[in-house]
Amino acid sequence: MNASAILFAVLALLPLPALAQGFAGLGTESEAYAPVRPGTPITFPDDHGPHPGHRIEWWYITANLTDADGAPLGVQWTLFRQANAPDDAGEGWESQQYWMGHAAVTTADAHHHAERLGRGGVGQAGARAAPFEAWIDDWSFESAGEGWSPLRLRAKGADFAYDLTLSTDAPMVLQGDGGYSRKSDRGQASYYVSQPFFTVSGTVTLDGAAREVRGRGWMDREWSSQPLAPDQTGWDWFSLHLESGAKVMLFRLRSDDRPPYVAGNWIDPDGTSTPLRPDEIGMEPLATAEVHGRTVPVDWRLRIRDLDLTARALNRQSWNGTSFPYWEGPIEIDGTEGGIGYLEMTGYAPGE
Numbered sequence: 001m002n003a004s005a006i007l008f009a010v011l012a013l014l015p016l017p018a019l020a021q022g023f024a025g026l027g028t029e030s031e032a033y034a035p036v037r038p039g040t041p042i043t044f045p046d047d048h049g050p051h052p053g054h055r056i057e058w059w060y061i062t063a064n065l066t067d068a069d070g071a072p073l074g075v076q077w078t079l080f081r082q083a084n085a086p087d088d089a090g091e092g093w094e095s096q097q098y099w100m101g102h103a104a105v106t107t108a109d110a111h112h113h114a115e116r117l118g119r120g121g122v123g124q125a126g127a128r129a130a131p132f133e134a135w136i137d138d139w140s141f142e143s144a145g146e147g148w149s150p151l152r153l154r155a156k157g158a159d160f161a162y163d164l165t166l167s168t169d170a171p172m173v174l175q176g177d178g179g180y181s182r183k184s185d186r187g188q189a190s191y192y193v194s195q196p197f198f199t200v201s202g203t204v205t206l207d208g209a210a211r212e213v214r215g216r217g218w219m220d221r222e223w224s225s226q227p228l229a230p231d232q233t234g235w236d237w238f239s240l241h242l243e244s245g246a247k248v249m250l251f252r253l254r255s256d257d258r259p260p261y262v263a264g265n266w267i268d269p270d271g272t273s274t275p276l277r278p279d280e281i282g283m284e285p286l287a288t289a290e291v292h293g294r295t296v297p298v299d300w301r302l303r304i305r306d307l308d309l310t311a312r313a314l315n316r317q318s319w320n321g322t323s324f325p326y327w328e329g330p331i332e333i334d335g336t337e338g339g340i341g342y343l344e345m346t347g348y349a350p351g352e
Contacts, residue, residue, distance in 0.1 A: 033083065033225035036189045042179040044172060045148065047193065047221070049129025052097060055083050057223030059127065059134045059141060061153060062239065062342040063164065063200045064330050065215035072314055073204065073213065074330030074342065075162055076104040076113075077141060077155055079127070079134050081120070095121025101136035103155035105162060105204055106318050106329045112206065114157030115322040153202075164202035166217050168195060173273045175249060175265050183228055183253055184261050190224035196239065196247040196267060216241050218342065231255045234347015236283065238302065238311065238331070242339040245269035248304055250276075252283050254347060266305065280305050289316040293350040296327050300343075309335040313343065 034053035051057055063075040078101065085096040097120030104113040116136045118125030125136035132151070133142040139155040150167040173194045175181050181192035198217030203210050218239045232253045240248040250264035262283060264276040282303030289298045298313040311331045318329025326346040333339035 036180070036191055036224050038177060038180040038189075040180065040191065042174060042191060042193060045130040045132065047129070047191075048132045048148070050081055050097075050127045051191075051223045052081075052083055054223045055225040057081050058221070060220040060222075061141060061166070061217060062330075063166075063198070063215055063217040064241065064340040064342065065200060065204070065213040067204070067211040067213050072108065072330065072332070072340075073211075074104075074106040074314065074318075075153075075164065075204065076102065076106075076328055076342075077139070077153055078102045079125070079136055079139075079141070081127070092121050095119070097121060097126075099125035099136050100323070101125070101139050101155075102320060102322055103139060103157060103160075103162075104318075104320055104328060105160045105206065106315050107206070108314055110206070111315055111318045111329065112157055112160040113320045113322065114155070114160075115320075117323070156205075159207055161205040162203065164200055164204075164213075164217075166198040166200050166219075168197045168199065170195070170197035170271050173247075173265075173267055173271055175273065176263070177275060181222070182261075182263065184232065186229050188226055188229050188232075190222045192220070192222045194221070194239075194249065194267075195219040196241070196249075197271070216340070218247075228253065229255070231257060232261070234345070236297070236300075237344045238283075238300075238341060240302075240309075240311075240333060240339055240341040242333070242337050244337060250281060250283060250302065250304070264304070276304065286310070289313075291317055291327060291348075292319050292321065292325070294348045296345060296348050298327075302333075307336040309333050309337065309339075311341065311343065 033055045059079045061077045065073050080100040082098045099118040101116040118136045127134040131143050141153050144150045144152045153164045175192040182189045196218045200217040201214040204213050232255050235253045237251040247267035252260040252262045254260050262281050266274045284301040285297030287299035288295045298316045300311045302309040311333050314330045320328050328344045331341050331343045
């Protein structure tokens, strides 16, 4: 069975509300899968690896880079795992683990992206905790030495490729309340950890021309079985590297008939992570762009504690036209404090 046939088989088994919310039906009922509970310890290296009892998880890396001429660009690499059945014990082609990979490179005037689809159990895609490795076909994110860091990140598409080294000596950051990240006021949640202190170097190749690059990277890890409420239609997510050395994660989850659910964490330069209260967060779209038939907010006002920031997309057309399309790209920050970061936006339908 080829990758396209695998995807269509997965889609055929998902209810229609699942398709509206993207890969794995993020807001559909999930009682048969492993629950997410507050107070659950998160430990490494075990939690670098997969959690097959949960329905959905991802390994997600973004990097804000500059080339030798000082031109900014961004890189994304994401591997998704979906359990298509609870208590999956199948081996080989009987495995009910499905995988999807996304990779992208964004410059000020171009956005390149690619997608891979795979099946667990046959070696085409997977992940393991130690030595750490996550892969789909020849795309990979893996430890390059005996420990967790440094790591090597590789992917390629029809007109781009990258080979990067990510290094850090900082511990993982627990988002939300000790890694328990609420996604609604009705109980939906995920386990959510980040590594926002990567330094990045390596090569990005665009249209056959290699560029030496360096910059900062951010990794997110989430796993859950129902991270969205049934009425939540999409999200706007920010990761910020501020000039002070602090890091900020923000998101708002949109609903058709409720106010957005807003949350975030402030991460001090020493790695201390503190949840932000809703009254410490403001997320206001300032300008939109027409992107593949959708009206998408690409400039934002962000109020975080006593900071008043403006975030602007490096490239307003940073659209990943993948099986479940979404906007993903680097941002530049000014205002009370300068910085750089990444923005991801899902659930914007054509005609909106």
